[in-house]
Amino acid sequence: MDKDTNRAWAMQHKGIIYAACLILVLFYLINMWWLLTPNVEIEYKMYYITHELSDWPGYGNLSYTLGTTEICTGRWDKDGKLVDYPVCMRKGTGWEKNQNEGSKSCDKESFIYYIPKESSDSGTLTIQVKDIWCNNEGINVYINNKKIGTFNTSGLHKFTIEGYKKEELLCVKFDTGSNEFLLWSICLDNF
Amino acid sequence: MERVDIRKSPNYKIFMCLVVTFILSRLLMAIMVLVYNNVMGTEHSFAYLMNPWDAKRYQFIIENGYTYPLDTDPQANWAFFPLYVIICQLVKLLTFWKLDTFWVGMIVSNICIFVGAFFGIKYIFNRNNNDLYNQYHTAQVHNISDNNWVSENVIIWGSLLFAAPYMFYCSSTYTEAMFIMFIVLFFYFCQQKKYVLAGCMSAAASATRIVGCMLVFALIVELYLDYVKSKTIAVTEFPFASKSILKSSSTSTLKYKITALLKYKFYRIKNFLYEIFTTPKYLIAILLCPLGTFLYMTFLRFFCGDAFAFKHVQIAWREESYVPVIGVLWKACTGQIEPRYTYMGWFCIGAFLVYGYMISRKYYSMAVFGIVSLLVPLTSHVMSTCRFTVGSYVFLVGIYELINKIKNKFLVCLIIVLLVLIELYLLFLWYNSDCWLM
Numbered sequence: 037m038d039k040d041t042n043r044a045w046a047m048q049h050k051g052i053i054y055a056a057c058l059i060l061v062l063f064y065l066i067n068m069w070w071l072l073t074p075n076v077e078i079e080y081k082m083y084y085i086t087h088e089l090s091d092w093p094g095y096g097n098l099s100y101t102l103g104t105t106e107i108c109t110g111r112w113d114k115d116g117k118l119v120d121y122p123v124c125m126r127k128g129t130g131w132e133k134n135q136n137e138g139s140k141s142c143d144k145e146s147f148i149y150y151i152p153k154e155s156s157d158s159g160t161l162t163i164q165v166k167d168i169w170c171n172n173e174g175i176n177v178y179i180n181n182k183k184i185g186t187f188n189t190s191g192l193h194k195f196t197i198e199g200y201k202k203e204e205l206l207c208v209k210f211d212t213g214s215n216e217f218l219l220w221s222i223c224l225d226n227f
Numbered sequence: 228m229e230r231v232d233i234r235k236s237p238n239y240k241i242f243m244c245l246v247v248t249f250i251l252s253r254l255l256m257a258i259m260v261l262v263y264n265n266v267m268g269t270e271h272s273f274a275y276l277m278n279p280w281d282a283k284r285y286q287f288i289i290e291n292g293y294t295y296p297l298d299t300d301p302q303a304n305w306a307f308f309p310l311y312v313i314i315c316q317l318v319k320l321l322t323f324w325k326l327d328t329f330w331v332g333m334i335v336s337n338i339c340i341f342v343g344a345f346f347g348i349k350y351i352f353n354r355n356n357n358d359l360y361n362q363y364h365t366a367q368v369h370n371i372s373d374n375n376w377v378s379e380n381v382i383i384w385g386s387l388l389f390a391a392p393y394m395f396y397c398s399s400t401y402t403e404a405m406f407i408m409f410i411v412l413f414f415y416f417c418q419q420k421k422y423v424l425a426g427c428m429s430a431a432a433s434a435t436r437i438v439g440c441m442l443v444f445a446l447i448v449e450l451y452l453d454y455v456k457s458k459t460i461a462v463t464e465f466p467f468a469s470k471s472i473l474k475s476s477s478t479s480t481l482k483y484k485i486t487a488l489l490k491y492k493f494y495r496i497k498n499f500l501y502e503i504f505t506t507p508k509y510l511i512a513i514l515l516c517p518l519g520t521f522l523y524m525t526f527l528r529f530f531c532g533d534a535f536a537f538k539h540v541q542i543a544w545r546e547e548s549y550v551p552v553i554g555v556l557w558k559a560c561t562g563q564i565e566p567r568y569t570y571m572g573w574f575c576i577g578a579f580l581v582y583g584y585m586i587s588r589k590y591y592s593m594a595v596f597g598i599v600s601l602l603v604p605l606t607s608h609v610m611s612t613c614r615f616t617v618g619s620y621v622f623l624v625g626i627y628e629l630i631n632k633i634k635n636k637f638l639v640c641l642i643i644v645l646l647v648l649i650e651l652y653l654l655f656l657w658y659n660s661d662c663w664l665m
Contacts, residue, residue: 053508053510061514063521064521067525071524074533075528084539093298118299125298
């Protein structure tokens, strides 16, 4: 090969490598875009990405059949056996990790999330409080940031709530402040 | 034609010394199985004892591929990078899917660590005989045809890579051995100035473990050192930094001197960047470094919709959050978390000291990689940092350099024996699935 052919080959060679570099950069940029825009289910997003859920509910398990009373323990009992009752695996932040005797609040606000399978114009939220440590003001309960009631004793409490839509996230918030309570069960129902 | 006697080749000598060290180390592992079974009154097999914890997860992925997390277990297996799994699957395929997965994993790991040890010692020999490093008085120059010197050093090196504390991971179904092999080959190719190949090794390392991406920093350091050496820019080229000014110590010229030095540094870095962008093979070498991780990210995007799933899934293992690095080390070293983490915290401090020593010995790129690869896990916890540190390979080079500096041969033997004994103790804990190794 003469000198000109060699130079032309070198230039072409250089061009190919630059093209490969460009492809790599584009590939990385596409991945960066995917990093910013994950295409995942809501349970995945709330547990793995935003950490709004304290327990992994499993794919599709934030969906809720109205009227199901869920017990607020873990999936396993003290002996490490899987429990045979419906467990509330939809708890958000503000709950203690140890939940053998129920779920104890441990922050100023504690959350529970639902995605109802049906719409309703009105309904009820029933909670069974196993124990409570609070002043007279009590603990305020909100649904989607709208106050639905207060409680300051243990036992069964029933709150009336306004309507909710099918497949839309519903957030139950317990505004505990400096108080604490031990939640045993919770049930969302329509009238 | 002249007949070449392969037995006289330095590579043959290195290979044979490593084979002997390797066989002895694996014999010790087998003996420890008998010891463990006798002490604990069990009858577990070698494969069973060698492969607890994550090895079982790798076994599952090798046999079934990646799966979605169960409702009862959020620890999704996509936290584990795919290259080791793919290689194991290929080896298993070669045996018509007959060979036990643990044995496949162990065979792959043992081959990888042997290859790593071989090229690692070649790197060190080359470095010690390289002109660039010989200009420093700290470098040792030896003739590779000196049989005793080669044997002694290969045995020290082999003992470190096959039987030093925490190296049992390299014999089990874990990614450590393969990761070490790619890191060794990365530095070896950098030394040979085959930067594109080094980039490919980094890409492979980044498909084995996320920290492999960090080799890009080591590559940049290597390229910069190479650039500085090849260009040797004369300070006198710069009117603003003439030798007389730089040598002057009068206070009136101090400010001017600092400005001149800064300008000089800036000029050199600017030229280095220009060199990178105008030399396509350097550019592609750098861009290749994280390719493995990005390919895995693409897979995850299509598999579960989240390209960063391997990072996000960590919440299922570690829920505590501390201030990255400083906070984590403070909590660990001051005993505010479990005692095993106090030990690991201090182990990390020791590792940083070793990297500091490596910088003083001009192992710049390795030290940079070691520091960065230790900082990554320290952003969340000290958990498993002993494994990560030893598994980043460069720590072993630092230890080798430290041992090599000792002139007293008896003391060197004593240290090696001590390290092997610690490894045997840790191996016992490993067989017992002891939490101090987590």
